[in-house]
Amino acid sequence: MSKKESTSRTLLVALAVSLVSSVFVAGAAVSLKPVQIENRQLDKQRSILAIAGLGEATMSAREVKDLYNSRIKARVLELDSGEYSDAFDPKLFDPLKAARDPKLSDALSGEEDVALIKRRERFTTVYMVEQDGKLEALILPVRGYGLWSTLHGFVALKSDLNTVVGLGFYQHAETPGLGGEVDNPKWKALWPGKTLFDDAGKPIIEIVKGGVDPSSAQAGHQVDALAGATLTSNGVDHLLQFWLGEQGFGPYLAKLRTQGV
Template sequence: MSNKESTSRTLFVALAVSLVASVFVAGSAVALKPVQIENRLLDKQRSILAIAGIGGDKLSSREVKDLFNSRIKARVVDLNTGEYNDSLDPVTFDPLKAAKDPKTSAALKGSEDLALIKRREQFTTVYMVEQNGQLESLILPIRGYGLWSTLHGFLAVKPDLNTVVGLGFYQHAETPGLGGEVDNPKWKAQWPGKTLFDDSGKPIIKIVKGGVDPASPDAGHQIDGLAGATLTSNGVDRLMQFWLGEQGFGPYLAKLRQQGA
């Protein structure tokens, strides 16, 4: 066999192996996609339950689903008007995907973009924790840029729409031990009971560099900054101001207050 034939055969075999491997990988990706989607949904439901204070890490997948379905009611909100939009299915609607589409989102410029997210979707999904038909807490999706990444999380508030139940981030890429301390239970434990708005409805919750003075009259709406992570702390502060303001859930919360929620 000539060297030319040998080389051709080697290339053919390599190409055939590569083709088979590509088909296998592509097939596996397609087959696993539903599982990945299901796992992401489960992680989000687990985060919502934990932030609402009605779930834990030890719950099985089935327990998470059952508890979520029995206690949580999801609805889609028009952030521009503050009204619910029942034409969109809160289970299948993807606010983050909508934020990337110019048809379903708006570009944010300059001082509008406190959270540094560039675009804000028109519609998003909120979650109501209910017990015997009574609202126990309202859970709002929030996100904003820290030092290295966009932090995605949820803020849970009491029915008075002013008192924090809990806050947590389910996805980010901040530095472990520094900005990653947003996951520290001790830091998150500061949030419950804090006040979000002043009497005029203006957001007053604030991340404080150096720590909160317990004797200060402002302590009720202040949170300790993350040690050594000023930019991440600033990012959390900005995203809170954004989502509680007019560009975020401001119109929606105003509607709820008018309705006596």
Template sequence: MSSQKESTVRTLTVAVLVCLVCSVFVAGAAVALKPTQLDNRLLDKQRSILSIAGLGRPGMPAREVKELFNSRITTKVVDLETGKFTDAQDPKTFDPLKAAKDPKLSKVLSGEEDIASIKRQERYTTVYLVEKDGQLDTLILPVRGYGLWSTLYGFLAIKGDLNTVIGMGFYQHGETPGLGGEVDNPKWRGQWPGKTLFAEDGTLAVDIVKGGVDPQSPKAVHQVDALAGATLTSKGVNNLLHFWLGENGFGPFIANLRAGEA
């Protein structure tokens, strides 16, 4: 074999060995870091829930977030078909978003039903409760739906009257910064506390209004200003709220809670 061929073979051999070593290293690092990544995702979720529920303070260290969440928040699983709490899934480990991709644990939504554009809906989901003196003080509901460019994932916190909003916000989305991304703007989020979701007759009345809310309107208590320059994102948020608070979402569950039958 010529020296040139030997050199080429050696070069290729070294390259292959380097690739193999790098692949093993990357794979090993991914496996080793996965528990940390999962823990960070859970921490972000807990931080978001506490913030939207008006608990804690900004910038709390991880330890305080976990301690406050575990001491104040009770996680339960709800069967969306019956609108009642269930023990069919473990609230500590159950992942509704993962379940939504499992044909055995979810259903395909028809075009008429799917106003939130989520395509599939899980049968079971998790809700979060804050109790005070043995009574429901705050209910936090997970909500999601498509905006302009992405699915928005968030939480809606309501008082124990199951009507008055404490807070609403999103912890993950891919909307355009400065436009649809204004769902993260504290000023816009600040419009939600105190709004009511349902009219006196029990019909769903919450609405995001293009052009601004008229403070003199009797409907103003249910309305929030649309995002400036982000019509489709605003419509998406409105749609996802109407889906998750309606008959195909938490509507039956809220009705059962009011009747003491959840």
């Protein structure tokens, strides 16, 4: 067999192996996609329950689903109007995907974009903890840039729409031991009971470098900054200012207060 024929045969075998491998990989990706979607949904539900102070971290998938379905009500919200929308199914709507769609989002100017998210979706999903038809807590999705990554999380408010139930992030890539301390239970434990707004509904929550003075009149709306992680701490501060303000959930929360919820 000539050298040319040998080379051609080798290339054909390599091509055949590549094609077969591609078919298997594509097939596996397609078959696993529903499982991946379900796992992402489960992780999100677990995060929402944790921020609301419901359930235990050791709950099974079935227990998470049952508790979520019995206590949490999701609704799609139009941010500019502060009104609920039936345009999308809250179980399927993806606000992050909408933020990348020019038809469903708006570009932010430098002055507006304190959270450094570039685009803000026009619709998002909010989550209500209800008991016997009464609102116990309201859970709002928040995100913003830290030092190395966008932090994605939730802040939960009591029914007074001012007092923090919990704050946590389910996705980020901050430095372990520094900005990654946003996941530290000790830091997260500083948030419950803090107030977010002044009497006029303006965000006043603040992350303080060097620690909060407990004797200060401002201590009720201040939280210690993360040690050695100034930019991540600033990022959390900025994302809260954005999402609690007029560009975020400000109009929605104002309507709820007027309605006496």
